[in-house]
Amino acid sequence: MSNDILLSTHGLHKSYGKRDSKFEALRGINLEIRRGESVAIVGKSGSGKSTLMHLLALLDRPTKGEIRLGDKQTSKLKQRQLNHLRNKEFGFVFQSFFMNANDSVLNNVILPLKIAGVGRRERKQRAIHALKIVGLETKAKNKANDLSGGQKQRVCIARAIVNQPKVIFADEPTGNLDSGTGEKIEELLFNLNKEQGITLIIVTHDQELANKCSRQIHISDGHIVSDDTITADIESADAETEEEVGPTEEEVAEEIRESIIEERDEIDTNGDGFIDEEDQPHVTRIKSKGSK
């Protein structure tokens, strides 16, 4: 059973700043993610869900606590090894795509292979294969910028799977897309999860998307407030945390979440489809509304 666990965290803390300006983004996260799961990390802006994803994706190191990848203690790995792991084991899909706009679709997909030092012929073959999976092999020569939003996100998915990763981290993958296109992207991601067994970790505040995942982890103020497995009855490793927080707080969190989703367009002042620090004052306003 234990080698079934892909990623696990043990007392994960992350804080930013020092002394007076110290901000604790994560306050003791314990969780286990199994191979083949599709996990939604749900939380409002500032809840720490993005920080958690960054830590899980080994983009950042925790202040305290440990992340294990399989049976590897990642805190003992050197930066080089972390880079290598990210390149080999992880794929990334971002809300705002992050493509090199003036480069060709093919070159965008090739990027992880280029970083890995794969030879020219092989990486081209593999990139075209990945593009076939997302149904964009005919666009290989096009400029990335000339694609529609949905196509761009499909290219990003092709880029994420080109290295045949174990995990795909998706940060608001449908946040910049209309609902129809977003559904297609979701379908693509869940197909990869089901057919290829790629573990999916999706950070989102879209409850609809979260509902499609096999497991939802709700984060608030750096704590896990709920961890529901829908399909399988996985014993929660976070019972302690749940007790600490209590059900009322969870209800409040749910309320907040819903109000955020409802008023998302209103809150999202900079129009990036993403409620982040820039929208903070509005979020605070909603929060006070929710707690009343």
Added chain:
Amino acid sequence: MKVLDIIRDANANLLRNKMRSFLTILAIFIGSFVIILSTGISAGVNDFVDKQMSAVGGEGYVEIMNTAASEQVTQMFNQDAQEYTEPGENENTDIYISDKQIEDARKIDGVKSIDAFKNASAEYIKMKGENKRFKLNLNLVPRGNLNMDLSAGRKADPDAEDYEIIVQQNLAESLGYDNPEDIVGKTAEIAVPSTVACFTAAKRSDCLTTIEAKIVGVQAPGILAMAGSRANLALWNKINEINNENMPEENNRAIQATADVDPAKAEDIKKAMADLGLTAMTIEDEVGQIKTFFDAMLAVLSIFGGIALLAAAIGIINTLLMSVQERTREIGLDKALGMSNGRVFLNFALEAIMLGFWGSVFGIAISVLIGQAINSVTHDSILKDLPSFQLTIFRPEDLLGVTVLIMLIALIAGVLPARKASKKDPIDALRYE
């Protein structure tokens, strides 16, 4: 990621912002162009001076005069009034070089050979059987193993008993031989005046004696005054003998000497000779002034080039800093996908190097083109009489050296932006809008 990938990417990234890259490369180009051109001219001048030096003697060749004589020469150019003082008892006022001085000089450490020679002057030269006569400015063929800048034939043998002469190329042309090869081996007639006879002769031609000499070589034109036609010692002595017919022996003494010395000891030998009352000059002393002039000019030019490069280096920093800023998200993505800090640094450092590389490549291309144009224009105009003088010479090692230097400067300029890029936090970089 392989090196070839990094180089290809660096060039592709430079092409993304064509105008900005072009302007930065242009700035480097200006600096490299000036430096490469001045290096080319410097090489051309040095090459020419070296050739000239071997034409008049080269390394180890020393010309010797009595110090009193050389002072007389310098005083001709001295415009200040000088107070007269009675010469001291041992002060040398004689302009001639004595046999004792020669004997003492021969004993100086490093002096391989020394020849004192008397004056010899010829009236004119003409080809045997021809009528056209030309004035003849004659020197002695120097001793020692020297390369003369000959356009045809060989060096005259200083010790041969036959009369041998090397003529200057323009003289050979005037004598009717446009191709220097054709005059080699021909016999020339040299008319020599007898000084005493000429006092009383009714016609100048009455006091001239004609001797025949074999033309063994043609000397390429040069800028040094000493590069006249050259006689071997046998011919020289014969001319001196005719010049001094019926002349009192004490008037026919050596006023000049040449020596072949160990070049490494030249400075010590000059001092030792000064103690003997002799002034010795190496060829370097004589051509030194020409070289100093060019060197100073080129140093100034190089400084300008250096300043231009410095400004260009700041341009590189600026360009790359902008590029780092613009590509923050891209850097973040690269890092998220597993690129190491070192690679990010290398990517930007290599972009800087490529800027330097292209700047110097264009600098070389344009410099060489302009250098060739300068060579062909000057060859037909101001340097017409000096066909062996190429004003600009581009040696591959110089071009390579300048390219490497500029790439190094570019690399140093690239360090700051590259460090900035490599230190970017992938999370912040991905959040950056």
